[in-house]
Amino acid sequence: MSEFDAIVVGGGPAGSSAAMRLASAGHNVLLVEKADPPGSKNVSGGVLWGNDLEAVIPDWQKTAPVERYVKAKGVGFLTKDSNIGLEFRSSLFDKNRAGHMVLRAKLDQWLVKKAKDMGAMVASGITVDRVAFDKGKAIGVEQDGDLITSDCVILAEGANPRVAIDSGLREPLNDKDVAIGVKEVIKLSEKTVNERFNLRDKEGFAGEYVLGFLPDQVEAGGFLYTNKETISAGVVISMKHLRENDRTYSFDIIEQFLEHPAIAPLVDGGSVEEYSAHMVQEGGIERVPKLFGNGYMIAGDAAGFSFSNGLVLQGMNYAIASGIAAADTLIEAKKGNGVSEESLAGYRKRLLDSYVLKDLYNFRGIDEVTWGKLPHRAIPNALEHIMKGLFIEQGVPKKHLYQLMTEALGESGIRTSDAVLEGYRMLRRM
Amino acid sequence: MIELALHLVVLIKVVPDGKEVFVDPVTFTLNRSMATNIINPADENALEAALQIKDQTDAKVTVMTMAPPFAEPFLMECMSRGADEAVLISDRAVAGSDTYPTSLTVAAAIKKMGDVDIVFAGEKTSDSSTGHVGPGVAEFIGAELASYSRKVTYENGYVTAERELENGIEEVRIPTPAVVTILTDSNDPRRATLRKKIDAMKRGIITWSLADINIPADWVGLRSSPTVVKKMLPFPRKDRKGEKIEKEKIPELIDNLVKSGVIRVEAE
Numbered sequence: 001m002s003e004f005d006a007i008v009v010g011g012g013p014a015g016s017s018a019a020m021r022l023a024s025a026g027h028n029v030l031l032v033e034k035a036d037p038p039g040s041k042n043v044s045g046g047v048l049w050g051n052d053l054e055a056v057i058p059d060w061q062k063t064a065p066v067e068r069y070v071k072a073k074g075v076g077f078l079t080k081d082s083n084i085g086l087e088f089r090s091s092l093f094d095k096n097r098a099g100h101m102v103l104r105a106k107l108d109q110w111l112v113k114k115a116k117d118m119g120a121m122v123a124s125g126i127t128v129d130r131v132a133f134d135k136g137k138a139i140g141v142e143q144d145g146d147l148i149t150s151d152c153v154i155l156a157e158g159a160n161p162r163v164a165i166d167s168g169l170r171e172p173l174n175d176k177d178v179a180i181g182v183k184e185v186i187k188l189s190e191k192t193v194n195e196r197f198n199l200r201d202k203e204g205f206a207g208e209y210v211l212g213f214l215p216d217q218v219e220a221g222g223f224l225y226t227n228k229e230t231i232s233a234g235v236v237i238s239m240k241h242l243r244e245n246d247r248t249y250s251f252d253i254i255e256q257f258l259e260h261p262a263i264a265p266l267v268d269g270g271s272v273e274e275y276s277a278h279m280v281q282e283g284g285i286e287r288v289p290k291l292f293g294n295g296y297m298i299a300g301d302a303a304g305f306s307f308s309n310g311l312v313l314q315g316m317n318y319a320i321a322s323g324i325a326a327a328d329t330l331i332e333a334k335k336g337n338g339v340s341e342e343s344l345a346g347y348r349k350r351l352l353d354s355y356v357l358k359d360l361y362n363f364r365g366i367d368e369v370t371w372g373k374l375p376h377r378a379i380p381n382a383l384e385h386i387m388k389g390l391f392i393e394q395g396v397p398k399k400h401l402y403q404l405m406t407e408a409l410g411e412s413g414i415r416t417s418d419a420v421l422e423g424y425r426m427l428r429r430m
Numbered sequence: 431m432i433e434l435a436l437h438l439v440v441l442i443k444v445v446p447d448g449k450e451v452f453v454d455p456v457t458f459t460l461n462r463s464m465a466t467n468i469i470n471p472a473d474e475n476a477l478e479a480a481l482q483i484k485d486q487t488d489a490k491v492t493v494m495t496m497a498p499p500f501a502e503p504f505l506m507e508c509m510s511r512g513a514d515e516a517v518l519i520s521d522r523a524v525a526g527s528d529t530y531p532t533s534l535t536v537a538a539a540i541k542k543m544g545d546v547d548i549v550f551a552g553e554k555t556s557d558s559s560t561g562h563v564g565p566g567v568a569e570f571i572g573a574e575l576a577s578y579s580r581k582v583t584y585e586n587g588y589v590t591a592e593r594e595l596e597n598g599i600e601e602v603r604i605p606t607p608a609v610v611t612i613l614t615d616s617n618d619p620r621r622a623t624l625r626k627k628i629d630a631m632k633r634g635i636i637t638w639s640l641a642d643i644n645i646p647a648d649w650v651g652l653r654s655s656p657t658v659v660k661k662m663l664p665f666p667r668k669d670r671k672g673e674k675i676e677k678e679k680i681p682e683l684i685d686n687l688v689k690s691g692v693i694r695v696e697a698e
Contacts (some may be wrong), residue, residue, distance in 0.1 A: 003628075032624060123627045125507075146625035 004030045004150040007141050009128050009163055011038040012104075013048075014300025014319035015156035016111035020056040021327035029335070030150065031115055031384045033143070035248075039108025042158075043183055043278035045225050045232050047206050049317040052302040055324055057364050061097065063129055065106040067227035068204025070099030072197070076262070078222070080213040083262030083381040089198075097331070101204045101225045101232070102316075103185070115277055130344045131167040131296060132201060138295030140389055147258065153296045153325050156319070159279045161302035168333035169298065170289035174280070175239040176367075177287050177304075181280040182250045183234030184258070186270035190229045194265050197226050200243075208313060210310040211235065211257060212380025219376040222257040223313065233258060236280050250277060281306040281315070282367050285360040291348050297326040307359055309366050318356050325350040334418030369426040373414055378422075382408035436489035436584065438480045439540055440550045441564070442473040442508060444501045445557040453664035460557075460662065469504050472552025474619040476612040479582050481512045481552045481620065485586060490514045492543070496524060496535055502635055509630035510622030516630075521640040526652030529558075533566025535650055538643040540571055548589055553578055553613050561611070568609035575609045576602050580616035583643040 006022050007077075008015045009157055011033030019031040035041035047070060053060045071093050076085030093099070118123045128141045131153050147350035155164050159178070162171045188196075197205040209222035220237040235254045242248055258267055281287070287304040293295060300304070300319035307314045326347055333343035351357040369375070387409040399407075409416045446465030454461045480491050493508040495501050496519040505516035519539055524531070540546050549571075551564035561577075568575035576582075576591035580599075583590045589608045593600045594616075640647055648654065677684050687693045 030628065121628065121631055123624055123631070124629060125510075125622060126624045140626070143624035144621075146623060148624055148628065369481065 002140065002149040002151045004028050004140075004148070006030070006152045006154055006327075007032065007148060007150040008120075008156060009141065009156045010156035010158055010300070011035070011112045011115075011122070011124065012042065012108055012158055012300060012301070012319060013053075013111060014158075014302075014305075014323035016108070016115045017053070017056050017154060017320045017323035018154050018327040019115040019120040019122075020111075020118050020298060021324050022330065023115060025327075025331050026119075027331070029115075029120045030148070031112065031122045031381060032126050032128050033112060033122070033124040033144075034127040035108075037105075037109050038112040038124050040103040042104035043181060043276040044104045044315065045181075045183065045223055045313070046104065046316060047225060047314070048356060049098050049314060050100060050320070051098050052317060052320040052324060056320075060266060064100070064102075065110050066100035066102050066197070067230075068101045068202050069093065069097040070101070070206050071199060071203035071223045072205045074205065074207035076207060076209045077383055078209050078211055078213055078257075078260055078262060079380045079384045081261065082384045082387065083209070083260070084112070084380065084387055085207075085209075087195060092137065099206070101206065101227050103227060103230075111255045128163050129166070130163055131169065133167075133295075136294055138293065144222070144379045151334070152321075152330050152344070154299060154330070155302050156299045156323055156326075157282045157294065157302045159301040159306075161298070164289070164298055164302055169293070169296065170302075175243055177282050178239050179280045179282055180250050181234060181236045181238045181273075182254045182276060182277045183232060183351070184254065184272050185274040186231045186233060186267050187273045188229060188231065188270045189269075192269075193226050193229060193231065198267070199226065204249065208265075209257070210375055210380060211253070211260075212255065212377055213260070214256065216245050216247060217241075217373075217377075218245060218253065219371055220253050220257075221313075222263070224263065231268060231270065232275060233263075233412070275319065282308065284367050285364045286359060288357075291343040291351070292329075292341070294344075295339055297329065297344055297347050299323045299326045303355055305360070307363070307368060309363055318359075321354055321356050322351060325354065325356070369398070369422070371378055372422070374419060374422040374426060378414045378419055436483070436487055436547045437543065437545045438483060438489050438491045438548050439543070439546050440473070440477045440491060440513065441536060441552075441567070442477065442493055442495045442504065443470045443502045443552075443555050443557075443563075444468070444495065444497055444618070445470045445555055448509060448556045451557070454660055455664060458662045458664075462557075467500070467504070469507065470552050470555045470557075472554060472556070472612060472614040474552075475509055475614060475616050476550040476552045476610075477511065477513065478617045478619040479579075479610070481547070482617070483582065483584050484512065487576050492517060494519065494536065494539060496520075496532060499637075505635050506627075507622060509633070510627035512626060516632065516633050518562045518637045519639075519643070520637055521647075521650075523640055523647035524650045526655060527650050528655035528657035529560050529562035529566060530656055531650040531654050533563050534570055535640070535643070535645055536563065537567045537570030538645050539566065539638060542638075544642050546571075547608075548584065549573065549584075549607070549609040550582075551601040551609065551611045553611045557599050557654045558594075563680045564609055564611035571607065571609075573609050574604035575611075576604055577611045578613055579610050580613045582612070585598070585620050627683055 005027040006029045008019045008031045022029040072089035074087045076083045092306045132140045132142045138153045204226045207224040211220045225232045225263045299322040304316035329347040389404040446462040447468045450465035491513045493513040494517040554561035581592040601652040
């Protein structure tokens with residue numbers, strides 16, 4: 001007889017959602033989190049698209065510690081001098097305020113407390129060593145030489161899935177699988193944030209940028225999210241480029257982003273409250289490990305459930321949905337013939353039926369087009385050329401848009417035929 | 431001969447993290463509002479010293495504090511590291527107590543336990559630095575005292591403690607019951623384990639009120655505390671030179687540091 005029905009490793013959105021679901025169904029669940037308080041080791045940006053949270057916390061919209069809701073979403077291509085951007089600012093966002101800027105230190109602590117209130121036992125400040133197996137079945141976790149038993153282990157340990165790797169449940173991460181995220185939380189004031197981003201009350205802006213101006217062909221993306229009285233700003237740099245380029249430092253790239261002429265005025269005068277760096281999962285179905293086995297399931301970032309197509313960068317919603325799916329699978333298995341590889345197979349099926357695996361399948365290979373010269377150099381340069389031709393009066397005869405675009409392709413730095421082909425692939429995959 | 435299990439009691443205090451406390455330059459009071467709470471650093475060493483004896487001998491470790499209920503997670507943390515039980519003395523009447531009624535109250539709780547062999551306490555707390563409570567408890571329970579100790583061992587009814595004094599180390603041997611106060615950083619506190627944390631959560635914390643330890647409410651609190659804090663002053667601010675050194679000037683910097691006698695270069 002096991003000590004717990006389930007041990008959940010990781011107190012982020014995936015783990016807490018699983019623990020809440022299990023505990024409220026009357027199961028005896030232990031949630032183990034390495035950070036104390038929970039959330040204090042998290043670096044995520046970020047925006048919470050919390051629709052799935054409703055299943056475990058029906059009133060989350062009113063009670064969750066969120067900063068602002070997404071009222072405007074921006075995408076920008078940055079060159080040395082310019083930001084060529086697109087902004088979607090809409091009252092359509094007001095009706096269903098599903099997207100919220102969050103500070104994870106607050107959110108994770110709240111989620112874990114909710115899990116505790118619903119009856120989960122919470123052990124924070126503890127790092128699990130590995131999943132314990134007996135005759136091929138996961139029987140609990142090992143920590144500092146002790147075995148804690150459970151019918152099922154749910155691994156929800158985040159972007160750096162050390163327990164899953166050390167337990168042989170997934171491959172170690174390759175450079176290609178991860179990027180490095182560096183983030184600053186910059187303190188301004190509520191009023192200043194409102195003024196600079198053209199916001200009112202609880203409205204927020206979430207922007208994603210391509211940093212097309214970096215030296216040494218380094219590829220990185222930037223992000224800017226407004227919190228109540230702070231701004232979360234940061235960069236995501238491909239691990240491959242960091243590794244290949246001795247002169248590239250993550251702290252240097254975040255500085256270049258924040259000093260860009262289009263970004264600097266937004267963060268001007270703010271004081272840095274937090275500085276952090278962490279691995280970011282690149283996402284993609286190719287990187288999803290075996291999701292379950294006899295006595296265990298993997299959820300959230302640990303399972304590679306994050307999504308990035310260059311326009312959006314999401315993880316928390318996939319985490320919550322997969323955590324709940326894992327819990328529901330276990331609840332069903334316990335009602336039936338008990339926990340086995342067969343009974344946990346329902347986990348994968350649930351994910352296939354939901355957007356979690358559907359998105360990852362539909363957007364497979366996306367990383368091949370979100371990283372690369374076309375989006376990171378050619379598009380920013382070409383766009384700048386077109387905009388310059390259209391909007392900066394130079395006292396010379398005007399050109400047609402088509403002419404500008406052809407020229408722009410020439411300016412873009414890659415061969416026209418490649419650009420057309422790459423561009424086509426990019427549109428298809430996005 | 432069967433030796434009965436030792437009973438070790440560790441006194442802890444929850445304090446604001448010293449790095450986050452400052453003297454308000456206007457009111458001259460301690461501003462703790464920005465600070466997070468921690469276990470007083472020396473008390474962590476006191477717990478570790480007790481646990482090291484438990485590693486060697488059959489012993490029960492009780493951790494105890496006098497505080498409002500916010501201290502519970504910190505007692506839990508001590509149990510998660512290996513303490514067997516935790517006692518919280520919590521009573522509205524003790525609010526404002528200085529070290530005198532505190533020592534008196536803690537001593538009463540130890541007397542109630544009846545079988546205590548060694549009491550461990552940190553040498554001092556980081557938020558008031560009096561170092562009174564350990565010796566005060568020794569006085570009130572009539573035990574021997576070894577203060578400022580860095581290493582403690584137990585054998586056959588005697589405690590041996592290495593005391594760190596200004597001019598050297600003094601080794602003392604005192605009979606139990608004994609009180610030992612432990613120096614900050616004198617050992618490396620162990621980490622909590624999951625097994626112990628689960629057990630601690632299942633066991634919970636014992637809470638005693640003043641009535642439970644037979645202390646009248648008018649013996650404690652602000653009015654029964656002889657200490658009067660007249661005022662508090664911040665340290666005068668020392669402005670540093672704040673020179674920024676470019677990479678190329680590092681050799682020059684080293685030269686200057688050598689010249690001014692701050693560092694010394696030794697031949698390999």
